[in-house]
């Protein structure tokens with residue numbers, strides 16, 4: 001399957017730290033993917049192969065219904081379902097590392113468990129022309145804050161992940177520079193919500209994204225957010 005990946009470099013998941021970005025020698029080598037391929041190591045298959053945003057048996061009827069609606073929208077090419085892996089590493093066409101991160105236990109925060117349904121179940125669809133993304137999110141029991149409701153930090157995490165995915169999709173690799181949230185109504189634990197993100201404007205390296213989290217039936221506004229993402233020197237994982 002990996003041999004079919006186009007184009008040559010494929011980013012399967014990402015977790016670039018501030019340490020890496022601010023390390024001058026790392027920053028220099030980051031510009032040349034070719035050099036890294038000489039010391040490539042094989043990535044464990046468990047990391048390379050699984051798209052965590054595919055439906056699983058924990059998904060509720062509401063989640064499945066919304067998923068199918070958005071899959072329908074992908075059929076004319078206007079919307080795209082974006083894959084979601086549990087690390088953020090650059091691979092070449094043979095499935096080998098082309099950056100300096102070795103295999104490790106590190107996992108993307110939102111994809112750090114194999115137990116389906118216990119934490120963040122989500123899938124992101126994006127529309128490049130309209131500069132929009134929609135995340136469908138079902139919260140698991142391990143995300144509880146106030147009894148019976150989702151923890152505010154977990155809401156911030158999923159808003160950051162979905163709005164950051166949109167920024168990455170339109171602007172290439174980004175870091176979150178600021179994230180502001182207004183919690184309007186609590187999210188019942190286990191419920192499915194829709195995370196609607198819109199790129200408000202892009203000024204050179206800065207991408208501003210506005211987000212609304214609404215209930216699956218669109219009757220309740222749960223959270224509003226504004227975020228600023230700053231582009232840093234990396235490839236766009238969605239464009240190779």
Ligand SMILES: CCCCCCCCCCCCCC(=O)SCCNC(=O)CCNC(=O)[C@H](O)C(C)(C)COP(=O)(O)OP(=O)(O)OC[C@H]1O[C@@H](n2cnc3c(N)ncnc32)[C@H](O)[C@@H]1OP(=O)(O)O
Pocket residue numbers: 011012013014018021083084085088160161162164165168174175176177178204205206228230232237238
């Ligand atoms: C298949 C692949 C799947 C991929 C999935 C992808 C999922 C992704 C999901 C990811 C989700 C999770 C993601 C995460 O969790 S990212 C982790 C959390 N974020 C961080 O740790 C970021 C830490 N900060 C930094 O690294 C740097 O400060 C950055 C990189 C942000 C900018 O430092 P840099 O030295 O590079 O640039 P600069 O300082 O010249 O600034 C540049 C411009 O920006 C403006 N500015 C900066 N900060 C702010 C601010 N706070 N408010 C307003 N403005 C601000 C600044 O004035 C300037 O504007 P201008 O003077 O040019 O006009």
